Amino acid sequence: MAQQATDTAAAETDTTATTTAATETATAPKTEPAAAGAAQVVKVGVSLTNLGKLDLATGTYNVEFFLTFTCPAGVTNCSTDFALDSGVVTKSEKVEEAPGRTVFRVKADMTEDLDLSEYPLDQHELSISFTHPTEDATKLVYAIDKDNTSVGDSVKLAGFDITDSGGSVETKKFDGVDENFSVYTFHITARRVRLSSYLKGFLPPFFIVLVSCLGLFLRAKSLTNRLTMGTAGLLSAVMFHISSTSSLPPLGYLTRADKFMLVTYVILVANILTCVLMLMKDDKKDEAGTEKVYKMALMACRCWPLSSISSYCSRSCSAESILN
Secondary structure, rough: HHHHHHHHHHHHHHHHHHHHHHHHHHHOOOOOOOOOOEEEEEEEEEEEEEOOOOEOOOOOEEEEEEEEEEEOOOOOOOOOOOOOOEEEEEOOOOOOOEEEEEEEEEEEEEEEEOOOOOOOEEEEEEEEEEOOOOOOOOOOOEEEEEOOOOOOOOOEEEEEEEEEEEEEEEEEEEOOOOOOOOEEEEEEEEEHHHHHHHHHOOOOHHHHHHHHHHHHHHOHHHHHHHHHHHHHHHHHHHHHHHHOOOOOOOOOOOOOOOHHHHHHHHHHHHHHHHHHHHHHHHHHOOHHHHHHHHHHHHHHHHHHHHHHHHHHHHHHOOHHHHOO
16 A cells, blocks of 8 residues: 555656646747858958059059958857959958958959959949859858058058948859858949149140130241241140150040140140141232131130130039049
């Protein structure tokens, strides 16, 4: 009888324990497991330390930067392989390695498709873009690491001001590949220094036209000197145009400098034509005709050539844009 009572008590105890465990399980918060095959989010930061000369003819420049990979929370080792989209890595060395964080020092030669339609008032967006060579967006996704994204104070680009910088991430599909890849891009905006651009690009042609138009004040007895001034001005403009655009590649469109020089050519050629017309009238002893052409050319010079260049400059230039 005693043994039966003991067995009954033990059974009741087991039943109570089972009920308590079930109740605790039901009330405890549930922890969902990580989704199988979820993409790993890796933070990326680029700290630019050096920017080499920008070659307008080839669109190439060299960069030096620190590249930081930070793994997701709880992950001590993530993939840090990368491949540049439009450049070649010339040197890459690991300068720091800690659980969940890896820093590389990278030197690379980059290539950019430059838009030179606004030359010499052009600005360009130079970028460092890369992706993982094998892991697509279903396995690895980049995120911007703002704490490790910057441009060093010592970074300079000859002839340009760096006005903006930052990083961005996008998903992109490459030709010949079915998968989408996460692409990280660090960009800087380089704008040509305005004051030197106006002084070197627009001021010389303006004075060439000004001096050439001064010859229009010479009357028929000085036609030879007048014609000499006009032809010298045209030759000077041509040589200046060639030298100012010699650093540019062959383009299929006109730059701002080309358009400005076309206006200059029209004015100088019109000046030479009036000189030739006056010589023809003078050879025929047509003093009235010579005087008429002289007055027409002088009036046109006052009303059109210099005002045309001035209005063109005023549209392109302002005190704010020159100083900024």
